[in-house]
Amino acid sequence: MFKQIxxxxxxxxxxxxxxxxxxxxxxxxxxFDMGGKFDKSFNEAAFNGAEEFKKGSGIDYMEFEVxxxxxxxxxxxxMAKKGATIIVAMGFAQASAVEKAAKANPDTKFTIIDxxxxxxxxxxxxxxxHEGSFxxxxxxxxSSKTGKVxxxxxxxxxxxxxxxxGYVEGAKYAKSGTxxxxxxxxxxxxxxxxxxxxxxxxxxxxxRGADVVFAAAGGTxxxxxxxxxxxxKFAIGVDSNQNYMHPGTMLTSMTKRVDVAVKEAFATAxxxxxxxxxxxxxxxxxxxxxxxxxxNKGVLSADVVAKLEKARADIISGKLKVTNYMSK
Amino acid sequence: xSEQSAKFGTPAKVPAWVNLALIPxxxxxxxxxxxxxxxxxxxxxxxxxxxxxxxGAFGYADAIGYTLYYTTNFIFTGLxxxxxxxxxxxxxxxEGQALMSGLGVGLAxxxxxxxxxxxxxxxxxxxxxxxxAFWAAVPGYLxxxxxxxxxxxxxxxxxxxxxxMTYMLxxxxxxxxxxxxxxxxxxxxxxxxxxxxxxxxxETPLNISFIFALLLSAAFYYFVWHTRxxxxxxxxxxxxxxxxxxxxxxxxxxxxxxxxxxxxxxFVGVNEVLGVHHRLILDxxxxxxxxxxxxxxxxxxxxxxxxxxxxxxxxxxxxxxELAFEMKSINREMVIVIQGLIILFSGALEHMFRPKIEAxxxxxxxxxxxxx
Numbered sequence: 001m002f003k004q005i006x007x008x009x010x011x012x013x014x015x016x017x018x019x020x021x022x023x024x025x026x027x028x029x030x031x032f033d034m035g036g037k038f039d040k041s042f043n044e045a046a047f048n049g050a051e052e053f054k055k056g057s058g059i060d061y062m063e064f065e066v067x068x069x070x071x072x073x074x075x076x077x078x079m080a081k082k083g084a085t086i087i088v089a090m091g092f093a094q095a096s097a098v099e100k101a102a103k104a105n106p107d108t109k110f111t112i113i114d115x116x117x118x119x120x121x122x123x124x125x126x127x128x129x130h131e132g133s134f135x136x137x138x139x140x141x142x143s144s145k146t147g148k149v150x151x152x153x154x155x156x157x158x159x160x161x162x163x164x165x166g167y168v169e170g171a172k173y174a175k176s177g178t179x180x181x182x183x184x185x186x187x188x189x190x191x192x193x194x195x196x197x198x199x200x201x202x203x204x205x206x207x208r209g210a211d212v213v214f215a216a217a218g219g220t221x222x223x224x225x226x227x228x229x230x231x232x233k234f235a236i237g238v239d240s241n242q243n244y245m246h247p248g249t250m251l252t253s254m255t256k257r258v259d260v261a262v263k264e265a266f267a268t269a270x271x272x273x274x275x276x277x278x279x280x281x282x283x284x285x286x287x288x289x290x291x292x293x294x295x296n297k298g299v300l301s302a303d304v305v306a307k308l309e310k311a312r313a314d315i316i317s318g319k320l321k322v323t324n325y326m327s328k
Numbered sequence: 329x330s331e332q333s334a335k336f337g338t339p340a341k342v343p344a345w346v347n348l349a350l351i352p353x354x355x356x357x358x359x360x361x362x363x364x365x366x367x368x369x370x371x372x373x374x375x376x377x378x379x380x381x382x383x384g385a386f387g388y389a390d391a392i393g394y395t396l397y398y399t400t401n402f403i404f405t406g407l408x409x410x411x412x413x414x415x416x417x418x419x420x421x422x423e424g425q426a427l428m429s430g431l432g433v434g435l436a437x438x439x440x441x442x443x444x445x446x447x448x449x450x451x452x453x454x455x456x457x458x459x460x461a462f463w464a465a466v467p468g469y470l471x472x473x474x475x476x477x478x479x480x481x482x483x484x485x486x487x488x489x490x491x492x493m494t495y496m497l498x499x500x501x502x503x504x505x506x507x508x509x510x511x512x513x514x515x516x517x518x519x520x521x522x523x524x525x526x527x528x529x530x531e532t533p534l535n536i537s538f539i540f541a542l543l544l545s546a547a548f549y550y551f552v553w554h555t556r557x558x559x560x561x562x563x564x565x566x567x568x569x570x571x572x573x574x575x576x577x578x579x580x581x582x583x584x585x586x587x588x589x590x591x592x593x594x595f596v597g598v599n600e601v602l603g604v605h606h607r608l609i610l611d612x613x614x615x616x617x618x619x620x621x622x623x624x625x626x627x628x629x630x631x632x633x634x635x636x637x638x639x640x641x642x643x644x645x646x647x648x649x650e651l652a653f654e655m656k657s658i659n660r661e662m663v664i665v666i667q668g669l670i671i672l673f674s675g676a677l678e679h680m681f682r683p684k685i686e687a688x689x690x691x692x693x694x695x696x697x698x699x700x
Contacts, residue, residue: 034611036660064653065660068614070533070604071649074394078653092508096607104531115508156494157509158502187494188487189611 028053028266029062029084031075033091035192036065039219041239042258046090046113048240049262057270072097080105086269088113088262092159098122109274111265113258114159116278125261125279129159129254130166131315132288133216134322135308136236136254137170139290140212141178142304143234143251148179150205152198152224154217155191156184162325163216163238163254169322174307181205185220195223202227202235212236212251225250234299237291247295255291257281284316342689348633352626352674354681356640359673363666372657384650385643391650393523393532399635399642400534400599403541405620406638407548408464408592410629412478414552415585416565421467421482422593423617424489425460429594431493432459433601434501434511434608441515448518453598460594461587463489468586472579478586486617497610511608520603537599544592545631551588561585593617622671625678644670 030050037047050061062084064075072094079087080101087108089098092115102110102119109121116124140149151167153160164182171178183201185191198220202213206227213228214236215221221238222245228235229246237243237253244250261281268274281287290308292300314320364374385395405422412419432455440448467481497509504512523534552558564571564581571578600612619641626640627633648663673680 064649067649067660067663068645069600069609069612070394070397074649075653093609095508096510096513096605096609157498159508186490188490 025085026059026270027062027082027084028059028086028088028269029079030064030088030262031072031079031090031094032063032065033072033093034066034189035091035218037063039193040222040242040245041218042256043090045240045256045258046088046262049259050088050266052259053263053266057267059270061266066094073100076101076110077104080108084108086111086265086274088265090258091115109269109276111262111269111274113261120276123265123274123276123279125265125281127256127258127287128280128282128322128324129163129216129256129288130169130322130324131283132254132256132290133163133166133214134170134173134315135283135290135311136214136252137167137172137180138174138308138311139170139252139300139304140167140214140234140236141171141174142307143300144175144178144210144212146209146211147175147177148181148209148211150181150202150210150213151183152201152205152213152215152217152220153182153184154186154220155189156187158326160184160216163214165325166322167214167216170311173311173320179209181208181210185217192218192220194220195226197223199223199227203231206231206233214238214254216254241291241293243291243293243295248299250296250299252296252300253291255289257287257289261287282315283312341693342686343693346685346689348628351678351682351685352636354685355674355678356670358681359666359670362673363669366665366669367658367662370657370662372655377651377655377658380651380654381647382643383647384654385647390530390532391646393529393534395639395642395646396538397533397535397599397604397642398645399638400538400541401596401616402619402623402638402641403545403635404595404599405593405617406623406627406634407544407631408589408617409620409624410627410631410634411548411552411561411592412464412585412589413624413629414558414565415561415581416568417468417471417478417582417585417589419464419482419586419589419593420479420621421464421485421617422589422596422620423613423615424482424486425463425590425593426596426613426617427486427489427493428463429456429460429590429597430601430608430612431496431597432456432594433597437514437518437602438501438511438608441518443517445517449520449602452518452602453595456594456597456602457591458594460597461591464586464590464593465583468583471586472582493610497608501608503607509610513607514602518602519606520598522603533604535599535603537595537603540595540598542635544595545635548592549631557584593620619671622675625675640670641667 032043035043037043062079066072076087087110089112095115095117098110098112098117102122106121111123113125149171151164153164168180171180185194185197198217202224205213212234213224215224216238225235225246229249234249234251236251239256241255242253367374367377384391408422409419433452436452436455467478467485470476470481471478501511502509520535524531560576561581563576564578568578596616623634623637626637644667651658652660652663
């Protein structure tokens with residue numbers, strides 16, 4: 001019975017594909033990680049990118065949200081078996097799964113975000129988060145009245161320490177005496193999705209005198225932003241532009257254009273210009289940055305923006321160096 | 329049977345198959361029924377969903393491999409929780425114990441990989457059991473000697489284990505030049521053989537840990553019901569005062585039961601780290617420890633029941649991921665809802681149908697007796 005359904009489905013696809021021959025050959029796929037595609041942050045940015053591609057090209061994509069470690073490899077192999085042309089894997093945690101699946105399916109293209117996998121059919125896209133964090137660190141220090149700013153990280157891993165280090169450097173660069181409080185939400189993956197604890201950490205930092213808090217914590221950030229709104233302090237969003245969530249108390253967002261990266265990966269694979277290898281996206285490439293839109297116009301002063309723009313130019317030209325925690 | 333119930337004053341008994349098969353089956357059907365309604369509300373065909381679920385779990389060779397691989401983990405954690413139950417202890421810490429066992433496996437495999445496989449693999453397995461056992465024995469000791477409640481301490485130990493693992497992986501064991509918190513890949517000499525290495529089946533994570541699980545189930549049965557130690561543990565579990573009166577030390581048995589419990593949970597580390605991933609990673613336990621509680625409850629703390637319950641959960645995990653893959657309207661949250669309903673009906677609402685079914689069979693057996 002099930003096989004019949006499957007056959008029928010295949011037949012339907014074939015018939016449908018006959019009309020759009022080009023589309024049948026190109027099958028994009030994406031594997032979201034533990035956070036889930038609606039984490040309002042990293043994975044959701046990827047989801048938005050994929051949706052945008054779908055809207056632009058009319059080509060639907062396969063997707064899977066991982067709940068178990070071993071599902072990553074399983075999902076990728078399933079997608080490859082179903083004829084996926086390109087499989088985008090979200091997040092550093094999928095590296096070993098990509099490695100195995102890419103070796104087993106040398107004809108399938110793989111793109112991994114946030115991690116480097118060195119194989120002939122894998123494209124690795126990494127971001128210079130420290131550069132973006134540096135700028136929002138400056139924004140925090142320049143907007144702070146108390147000279148104290150906070151950082152709430154998600155899970156305590158090198159990637160988040162990279163955010164933290166850039167943020168601290170930026171804050172001290174803008175105003176040398178700035179004090180930075182740092183807290184990590186936890187040591188387990190649940191730290192990516194614990195808004196309650198995020199809120200608590202933010203409040204404790206406010207109690208110690210901080211008046212701007214940067215959350216690099218996935219879904220946990222939602223609690224941080226809420227706490228900032230409740231106490232009338234500023235918060236800085238991460239990954240996606242989150243300014244819209246609480247206009248007036250969101251100072252800015254450190255954007256990491258995961259959506260663009262995903263869309264590009266799909267688009268270049270379709271156009272045939274996709275290339276394996278490492279792609280590093282920093283300020284120069286527009287891969288990271290800070291968000292200015294109608295929601296934070298009133299809180300991020302033009303003076304601060306001017307200083308940030310100057311620092312951005314300096315970082316791009318190499319005049320200003322930001323330490324990368326990973327290569328420290 | 330009829331002889332027993334004929335005796336005046338003894339309660340009428342229910343046939344064993346009712347307890348072991350019928351009631352769990354009725355509970356399961358109720359859970360599927362409610363899940364079906366939920367799926368219908370979301371706008372999908374519940375029968376098709378069930379078909380995908382079953383086909384995804386048992387329909388083809390890959391699927392069976394994955395199902396049995398999940399089952400392996402659930403057998404280990406189910407047995408771990410069960411042995412503690414027999415001693416009257418509620419071990420919620422199987423998750424943390426499994427995590428620590430992974431550390432034991434990892435250390436052995438990373439630093440002793442110059443040894444031949446017949447030496448390094450047993451050492452790694454022993455390390456897994458020992459690390460897990462230690463992580464359970466400490467709360468056991470605190471319960472036995474200090475009266476700290478085992479539920480609280482084992483939960484806390486889960487967090488401590490997670491923190492230790494993160495520290496070790498972020499600061500010490502991280503692969504040189506690596507970004508994500510995982511160790512380097514172990515040398516191939518330490519890998520447990522997969523089933524697909526020696527059987528003509530497709531590549532799946534199923535490895536010989538599954539055999540270990542079956543052997544441990546048999547050993548569990550023998551230990552609990554056919555040794556003096558098992559007897560003592562059960563006596564302590566049923567009545568501590570009586571145990572003391574009989575000259576059995578509750579403290580000793582609490583620590584022993586927890587020690588064994590942790591060692592059993594530790595085999596999750598063997599299956600995952602040594603069998604599948606071949607490297608130490610952060611979140612390899614993936615909630616298996618907690619589901620082990622449900623497995624032990626459903627399996628009535630008996631190895632056979634635990635095997636069946638573990639198989640059910642293994643099928644749910646594998647079939648569930650298939651469901652999320654095949655049907656777009658069913659996402660992973662939906663799969664968790666279905667799994668949760670099954671745990672709810674077979675664990676928490678266990679007594680919903682039981683009295684009625686039991687009463688029915690008791691009436692039947694008493695009429696039989698009367699007829700006799």
